[in-house]
Amino acid sequence: MKKAKASLAVLLSTSLLFGCAQENEGTKPADDKAKQKSVSKLDDVSNEYREYAINEIEEFVKATEEFTAAVSAGDSKKAKELYAPARMHYERAEPIAEVFGDLDPKIDARKGDVKDEEWGGYHRIEMGLWQENTTKGYEKYAKQLMSDVNLLRAKVETVEVTPDLLITGAVDLLNEVSTSKVTGEEDRYSHTDLYDFVANVEGAEKIFELLTPALKEKDAKLAEEIQQRFDEVYALLEKHKKGDGYISYTDLKKPEVKELSQAIDALAEPLSQIGIVTEGS
Amino acid sequence: MKENTPNAETGLFTKKVSRRNMLKTAGVGGIGVVIGASGIGGLLTLSDTRAKGQTKDIVPFYGSHQAGITTETQDNLYFASLEVTTDNRSDLIQLFKDWTGAAAQMTAGNLVGEASLNPNMPPRDTGEAKELSPSNLTITFGVGPTLFSKDGKDRFGLKSKKPAELKDLPKFPLDALEDSWCGGDICIQACADDLQVAFHAVRNLVRIGRGKTIIHWAQTGFQRTKQADSEKTTPRNLFGFKDGTGNPDTNDGSEMNEHVWVKAGDGPDWLVGGSYMVVRRIQMYIEVWDRTILKEQENTFGRHRDSGAPIGKKNEFDRVDLEAKDSNGNLIIPENSHMSLSRGDGKAKILRRPYSYADGMDPKTGSFNAGLLFICFQRNPSKQFIPIQERLAKNDKLNEYIVHRGSAMFACLPGVKKGGFIGESLFG
Numbered sequence: 121m122k123k124a125k126a127s128l129a130v131l132l133s134t135s136l137l138f139g140c141a142q143e144n145e146g147t148k149p150a151d152d153k154a155k156q157k158s159v160s161k162l163d164d165v166s167n168e169y170r171e172y173a174i175n176e177i178e179e180f181v182k183a184t185e186e187f188t189a190a191v192s193a194g195d196s197k198k199a200k201e202l203y204a205p206a207r208m209h210y211e212r213a214e215p216i217a218e219v220f221g222d223l224d225p226k227i228d229a230r231k232g233d234v235k236d237e238e239w240g241g242y243h244r245i246e247m248g249l250w251q252e253n254t255t256k257g258y259e260k261y262a263k264q265l266m267s268d269v270n271l272l273r274a275k276v277e278t279v280e281v282t283p284d285l286l287i288t289g290a291v292d293l294l295n296e297v298s299t300s301k302v303t304g305e306e307d308r309y310s311h312t313d314l315y316d317f318v319a320n321v322e323g324a325e326k327i328f329e330l331l332t333p334a335l336k337e338k339d340a341k342l343a344e345e346i347q348q349r350f351d352e353v354y355a356l357l358e359k360h361k362k363g364d365g366y367i368s369y370t371d372l373k374k375p376e377v378k379e380l381s382q383a384i385d386a387l388a389e390p391l392s393q394i395g396i397v398t399e400g401s
Numbered sequence: 402m403k404e405n406t407p408n409a410e411t412g413l414f415t416k417k418v419s420r421r422n423m424l425k426t427a428g429v430g431g432i433g434v435v436i437g438a439s440g441i442g443g444l445l446t447l448s449d450t451r452a453k454g455q456t457k458d459i460v461p462f463y464g465s466h467q468a469g470i471t472t473e474t475q476d477n478l479y480f481a482s483l484e485v486t487t488d489n490r491s492d493l494i495q496l497f498k499d500w501t502g503a504a505a506q507m508t509a510g511n512l513v514g515e516a517s518l519n520p521n522m523p524p525r526d527t528g529e530a531k532e533l534s535p536s537n538l539t540i541t542f543g544v545g546p547t548l549f550s551k552d553g554k555d556r557f558g559l560k561s562k563k564p565a566e567l568k569d570l571p572k573f574p575l576d577a578l579e580d581s582w583c584g585g586d587i588c589i590q591a592c593a594d595d596l597q598v599a600f601h602a603v604r605n606l607v608r609i610g611r612g613k614t615i616i617h618w619a620q621t622g623f624q625r626t627k628q629a630d631s632e633k634t635t636p637r638n639l640f641g642f643k644d645g646t647g648n649p650d651t652n653d654g655s656e657m658n659e660h661v662w663v664k665a666g667d668g669p670d671w672l673v674g675g676s677y678m679v680v681r682r683i684q685m686y687i688e689v690w691d692r693t694i695l696k697e698q699e700n701t702f703g704r705h706r707d708s709g710a711p712i713g714k715k716n717e718f719d720r721v722d723l724e725a726k727d728s729n730g731n732l733i734i735p736e737n738s739h740m741s742l743s744r745g746d747g748k749a750k751i752l753r754r755p756y757s758y759a760d761g762m763d764p765k766t767g768s769f770n771a772g773l774l775f776i777c778f779q780r781n782p783s784k785q786f787i788p789i790q791e792r793l794a795k796n797d798k799l800n801e802y803i804v805h806r807g808s809a810m811f812a813c814l815p816g817v818k819k820g821g822f823i824g825e826s827l828f829g
Contacts, residue, residue, distance in 0.1 A: 349612060385611055386486070386611050386612035387612075389612060390612065392522070392523045395519055395520075395521025396519070396521075398519065398521045
């Protein structure tokens, strides 16, 4: 879950970019054409990202169905197996998922983020599974979680993705990694932080991938540098793979945590320059 | 949790923005900014100074030697030892070029990079030194032995250029070094009369290097400010004693040439005009010292605490006589005193430029975590710092009250001329 932060009003489709383009209409025909071309290109990108995010949320619904069913059936072994992979869909699509300020805490709040009596969602059940080693008494949380995730799926249709959302979303995803995953605070009972870590990075990479053609036109070297840094982060994560998943956060040595954290910083710094795609050429 | 505020009236992103609004929002008044007809413009650039019209308190960045070595010691230090993570030589060279440009801008009191008003990008300069005076900022770059070769590997084709003098210091008796405070491929020493200005400098350089370098260790340092001591007397260390009385005179060019600057024939030519920097992070047992009687304290340093004079003398700069004896035939200045051992025969001199540090509390013991970031410059460490430290490590009475936790050596590169870059002679 994201820490308090003023959000972009993503429900509005008129970005600064489009606004300017419209403002200039009729003043400079030649420039205008070029402008519209690049605007529609970014527009396409936004639509593609919307599809990607909705698809992830759909997968998240399915995975949550399985997870909550296991909890309700009292099968804690199965629930434990399903917990981290299910969350990855949410973490990939986080820039979209957390637009809904009311649902995000219900699904993804950690202990202390909300009042104890209001606390539910994934991390509440996580505490039951790993700390108390039970599903007993957690059926109601499973039920509520499922209904919140279904609501998210319905609401997500209404999101209009703007280039602004993409530009800030990519770095935000990595900031999430820096502030909670790399510190082991996200999944403090299951220690499956690396799954969330990977999913955030993948979500950021998707945005980068979609913006790459536009970015290459502005600064091909920057695009190349960012790709190289993504590769470096994945190479580090590869070392911590275990079977289909990842090792426990508690098995990471201190220097390995530092190495991961610094690799994210090295990636996020050039990635923060992707706003250059909004500049007129 | 997210505070979702879908309010169309707030923020740049949420509504159409006209060019005029954009200028207003960006707060550019009275400066000619050209915005391309294509929206928010190509690069909106304007040269940006931190504090307009500041010409005072600037230490020239360009010159035959780097600043920050014989420069009169500023009030504050931010020191960073970096590890190079790239293995690409041209990336490393580009980094030194980028650093040179940024360092020249910052030491002149300007912001880093060109100001961009694109609201979709992070600002080039991190901003905390805006409006602040140049504060006599100096930025000094050095390279450590591991830049030349590490684990036997010639990292950047520099191995053959490594000076024989540039290597890890020998292990001295009583050293209690911690890896996390030792070594480094590159060092950046930022000194300024304002800690925020010094920090800003290192922060922006580290930011520019992100992806190519990481911080290995870093330390803030301080000494009494010029404001607090307008007479500019010799600063006192955290034990309350004057430190630096016997330093060579930085205004005496021939003395600097003799003791500080590397000369042709000393080693590889690329370092001529540079200097070897030794850094030791020395923890002080503050609480232990505080319960030591005055006589013992003075015998430890070999000087009187109040005046800084050698024991038995009146004034700080009175001639030191290490042979002088009292009526019982005992040496007046104990031979295991810090001053006595530091001097030796008085021939080997180093230029000391230390800063105190205070890093809160040691969580293990509840004691102050404080001490001295000892920094010194010299032409030839094996004839200067090393023999002095060997004597001190063996016998110095001060060792009861201190312990060396960190150690590093760097070759501070020669100065740079306008149009050149720091490290040019090394990479050329």
